[in-house]
Amino acid sequence: MNNSELSKVVDIMRLPLIFFVIIAHLVPFTLPVVHFPSNANALYTLISEIFSHHLAKLSVRCYFLVSGYYFFNRYKDDLLTFLKRQFKSRFRTLLIPYVVWNVLTVIAVFFKNYTFNYLGMPLDDHVSILEKGNLYNIFWGLPANFPLWYIRDLLCMIVLSPLIYFFIKNLKHYGIIILAVLYVGSFDTNVPGLSLTAIFFFSLGAYFSIEKKDILYIFNKIKSPAYLLMICFLVLSLANNGQQYQEYFLRIFILTGVVSIFNLFSYLSERFAVMNLLQGFSSLSFFIYVVHEIYIINWLKGYFYGLTMYENGGGKILIYFAIPFLCLAICAGLYYLLLKIAPKLLVFSLGDRMPNYNNRENDREKRIESHY
Template sequence: MTRSLSQKFRFFTFVCIALLAYVHGYNLNETYLAPYSTVEEPLTFTTFFEYFVANGLLRFRIPMLFMISGYLYATYDHRPYKQQVKNRFRTLIIPYFIWSVFGLLFTFLLQQFPYTANVVAASALDQLGDNRPYTSIGWAGMLERLIFRPIAYQLWFILTLFFFNLFYPAIRWLVIKLPYIWLPFTFILFFITVVNLPFIDFRGLFFFSVGVWIQKRNFSIEAEPKWFSLGLALILFIGLSVVKTFMAFELEPNVWSSWIPLIIIYQASVLAGIMAMWFGADKVIKWFTQKEWFNYASGFSFFIFGMHVPLLPYVMKWALMNTSMITYYRLLCYLLVPFITLCFCIWAGSVLRRFVPKVYAVMTGGRGF
């Protein structure tokens, strides 16, 4: 792997994770944004901007992370399978449980005080829809949340990634032996999938497979292909995101006639976004990777990933409760709270890495040193 490609992977890994704060930090009345989500509140500059950013422009990130993960895993697949699985258990599953426990304990602590308990209840983060205090849910409910439905809901990504790694020999065989069947099949799954099976994200499976295919075919991803038009990709990426945002405010909610066009436009914008960002950001990447502060901050990518939820939603709800007298308070909170949360995560990570490096290493799977 060349140095420039390594820098590109590091840049996009950090950016994709950092931007999660703005994907998870929106304050629309619709608390969960899926590809097919409509918005049941008036169209204003604030609501348009938040949906456009959180459920439009920034949705290329997770597919790109799956592609990078597939490429990198394929690069080192010469190592023994058992060794690889053992290593991924250490770097993915152990941090999964640590951050799941952290989310539960942090939420439980906030529930012990009336003021912060109201913030937790109003945030309504529980994936099972039961937002009672944990003391009322019981040990069985807590165990289910620890393993399968963590309050730190972003952890689904690393659990899914572990299972892709676990089944990597089969994925690799399909990518190498049956690429013209497997890749179109997973592409169709990516395009039509609304609900995924437990531990398997069909949208991620396509991009992980593409990453493996690119690495195995030695396909150059550093230089812009001759057939590629950055201008057209940007027009499609931004234009489709704008169109989808307007449609989300106009279409009837919770019906297939609305979901189908929203899903198609969403997936098309994701594909255009990946292409536009990957091949159009070289000068930006070069500028940032020459900055000492960026290289320092990018070392905390995984720590940011693990810590930002449930911290961010709770801080956002608290900020909204206390700034409602300010004009455009929802927009201001959306712009500022995710950034402040990112800075706090980097600061907290730097403190842990400096004073208890062994603890930090376990929490991040050995990343960031």
């Protein structure tokens, strides 16, 4: 396995994938009918559906795969000792940030609402949801900081890792095929934390690691059919947007899209030295991930959606692409401000993820593994 090359590709992918997480949260969860773009409004609908409800979904799936791979990457012989070490590491890098940022979200919601209410403004939906909810829903079922559903599911995969290990060791690639069929068939548990999305992609990454397979080599061998199928099923999914069979097309698009994302960034990494500038931003990326939904992106949407230019399709398109860059800039500014005034608290809240953009070439593989 070429761990060094994979680590470089994953490091480069991290910030762009977080950018797509922001894009995923620009539009509602509802799926509008997509028409051939005969006018600017139809073009906006097509663009927003391609990016927010399709391409953006590839981000978390890639993270699950990489997490499964690096969880088992250093396993050798003693499974029990290995699992104890991994559980201890993930407690620091996953559970602590999960609790901290859910608590901070609850505090932010109540502080904002009751401050604004004191000034004569109405309470928003967020506070009513929290007031009506219970601790289980706030910290697990929802959770309060919605994007943290990924960490919630990842924590469950860590707990299930012994079962995943024996499943793969006994069934090998046949086990992955079974999970792939279940995933594409849209079978799911509907149990918070046990999504088939997490189970399949984490197990796929674990399979590559346990069986000592080279992800980039295998994905590169199927890059042409993967690209072709990704485009075909993107078209089919869009054509059936919101309809009965759309989810099946979407899941095949996601499966081939994940392969294509790795191939794309592997190609860019090899051909363009400028891509190296994206290395070393794990701490910043994680901060953007946990903080952008705490009012930042919603306030940006609230402001821009109220502008006159948002009333026409062309204005909608411009605003659609402007918001994620502004959100990214605000989150980055807040990150560097906190890094100056409260660096220890910031690093603790991020699971001891240290800023390392000034040291991109040193211990890259070790840093990648520690963060997954």
